[in-house]
Amino acid sequence: MPRTSEPGRTVGSRLLELLFAFTPDAPVLSLAELSRRTGLPHPTARRLVLELVSTGALDRRPDGRFVVGLRLWQLGTLAPLTESLRTMARPFMEDLYTALNQHVQLAIVEGREAVILERMSAPQAVGLVSQVGGRLPLHCSGVGQVLLSHASGSLFDEVLEGPLPKHTTRTVTDPRSLRRALAACRKSGYAIVRGELTDDADSVATRVMDKEGRVVAALSVVFRAGSARPSVVLPSVITSGLGLSRRLGWRPGVPIRTS
Template sequence: MGRALQLLDAFDAEHRELTLSDLARRAGLPLSTAHRLMQELCAWGAAERGADGLYRIGLRLWELGSLAPRGPGLRETALPFLEDLSQVTRENVQLAVREGTEVVFVERIAGSVAVPVLTRVGDRFALTATGVGLVLLAHAPVEVQEDVLSGPIDRYTARTVTDPAQLRRMLAAVRSNGFSVSDRQVTMDALSVGAPVHDEHGEVVAAVSLVVRHGTMTPHALAPLVRTSAQAISRALCG
């Protein structure tokens, strides 16, 4: 099972279609082993082999993924509120959860005239740079925060905050203010404001954000919109 998972893990956003040789190389497996395991994965539906000979992720995994409560289940509950936020602002709207020390994007609605963003649904990203990531890190267990802040912190632009002491102050502000601000930390033309989504126990299970072009709106103008959306999603989850 472990080696089969290594093969599935060889796929990512930049490698959606792979030859058998590429799969074996990326998974660190002998070609014969990769061939046998890919046959089993294809038979089960976890992978597919096209007429061009390239392997792809199969629909069976998508079907199983749809059962995950923190993924599509959360997305289905949140989607009406995310769409409302998108229609009101015409900006990028994002919904994300924390998986370990990374952000996983569950939904993204692109605004009609919004600034381009780097993220896609299913993408993983650092907790320290994005609006949603800062929210999720601020409300993560202390051991997760320490793990993130004691390790290498990725830099994406000249504005990316990589100093642990400054990040600690930012996380404290997120908890105090109820929203996060990521100002040109991922790209130099984007400003993101995020807010937490709570479950029935009051735990932060997700984060919502608006991503706008830097200079078009202030964080304090965006914060009430994002917080209202996050609170509506929280109520729906608790209902």
């Protein structure tokens, strides 16, 4: 049951629940859908949604449904970590995109998932399961494995000891096998994932470090299975990851740390 139905919830928390009801998979919602997703009574949802519209946090479309407003988007761009990462990463992503003509994406860890901060996509490239702002599982995506392998011990154990959904026949769901793969990723700094999240998509991903050696993001190239050899793609991805890390202040010799 959504937490908004619990007694004692503040108005602020209910407003946030309404905003967080919007996702990359559901960017346009009706009032009924917002009420259902948050657990708020319809009259309460209507009153709070209209307040959000009046402040510009939400916009009302001609068909009566709602979308995230321009003012809220502008606020989101002020988040220092994500915006600086996106800005600094774009030249490296553009180079990878130009050289390989495949999907190039940048992701960070949030909770038990990877969140895509930026992506450049080739029109003819393989279809992907998520868009910018979308989420990917940590255990079976390229960026996810890089981020998980360098995550704190508590998050690492939480994911490995929890359910590991099987997305394709090639998804690794055995915790011992996954621990070995993640240990190798932590040592090398890169992951190669073949058809574990989507049958016809392979991924090559590498870590991005800040000046203190913490892995703050993962950079990857995703391509149709069989269209490229990962060993050919890998050097360019690693070079771009190191270049972006240098822009963030990392230098060779700074030890790599878990987040």
